[in-house]
Amino acid sequence: MQADERRRVILERVAEQQSIEAQTLADALGVSVMTIRRDIKRLEQDGFLRQTYGGATVHITKSVELGFNSRALQCSAQKRLIGTRAAQLIEPGQTLFLGEGTTTAQFAQFLPPHPHLLVVTASLSxxxxxxxxxxxxxxxxGKLHADELTMTGPIAEATLARFYADVCVLGAAGVDPVVGVTEMDYEVAALHRMMMERARHVMVLVDHSKLGFKAPAVVAPVQMIGNLMTDSEAPEPLLAQFRDCGMQVSLVASSKEYGAPQSA
Known part of the structure; x- marks a missing residue:
């Protein structure tokens, strides 16, 4: 296993379990503890991880403290894995639109600091x-929403209109094959629609609990989604409906499987 692949696996294991022993990682990957500690040091330098005393345990850095609410606790392991895998798809030099939400927060947590990367977002957190x-x-x-620390309204939309993104990365309150992508707040929905319209490719990151749910504010039809990334607990009949709409569906399984997301 090459170093880059090994570090990807380390990130996924830590994302899933929050903290893990260096010896456990070494045993699982069949390498020495010193090799794991060198990998951890590199990941720490890149801002992904933090070592505790003696380097025995690794923790996620900068977990979302701003804008924290009860939604962050729902399907938290799945959200971390979805965010981790989605972040690996981003390339150096790209411009991103990043929507608000707890799953996109995990994407931000694991986004590599690529050269010449630019992120445009309405989320202060x-x-x-x-x-x-x-x-x-x-x-x-724009107008700041105190509960989510996100901004909406004419000022936000005017700023967004000055950019065109390579990739738009959004969460959603719900994604339904018929109704489309939906949000709880109509102003957030309007801004996310604008992001989708001004991006070359759209990724929507949601855990299985959001699939089939219909929130009151419609963002866009599902045909505007390029890649729907969710977890392996998503029901197959519903996934088949999404595939029939022409999008790529990527399933993120447990990192214990050490594989890439399944796509169709």
Whole structure:
């Protein structure tokens, strides 16, 4: 196993379990503890992990403290894995639109600090997290929602109109094959629709509990989604309906399987 692949597996294991012993990682990957500690040191330098005393245990850095609410506790392991895998798809030099939400927060947590990467977001919590890892960010401004620390309204939309993104990365309150992508707040829905319209490729990151759910504010039809990434607990009949709509569906399984997301 090459170093890059080994570090990807380490990130996935830590994302799933929150903390893990270096010896456990070494045993699982069939390498020495010193090799694991060198990998951890590199990941720490890149802002992904933090070592505890003696380097025996690894923890996720900068877990979402701003804008925390009860939604972050729902399907938290699945959200971490979805965010981790989605972040691996981003390439150096890309411009991203990043929507608000707890799953996109995990994406921001694990986004590599690629050269010349630029993230445009309406979320103050996401922006703070990305800035702490030296990733350039533009915050759109506008009316601040105190509960989610996200901004909406004409000022946000005017700023967004000045950009075109390679990739739009969104969460959603619900994704239904007929109704489409939906949100609880109509202003958030309007901003996310604009992000989708001004991006070359759209990724929607949701855990299985959001599939088939219909929130009141419609963002866009599912045909605007390029890649729907969810977890392996998603019901297959519903996934088949999404595939029939023409999108790629990526299933993120437990990191214990050490494989890439399944796609169809």
């Amino acid at each position: 996401h922006a703070s997290l990305l800035c702490s890892r030296n990733i350039p960010v533009i915050v759109v401004g």
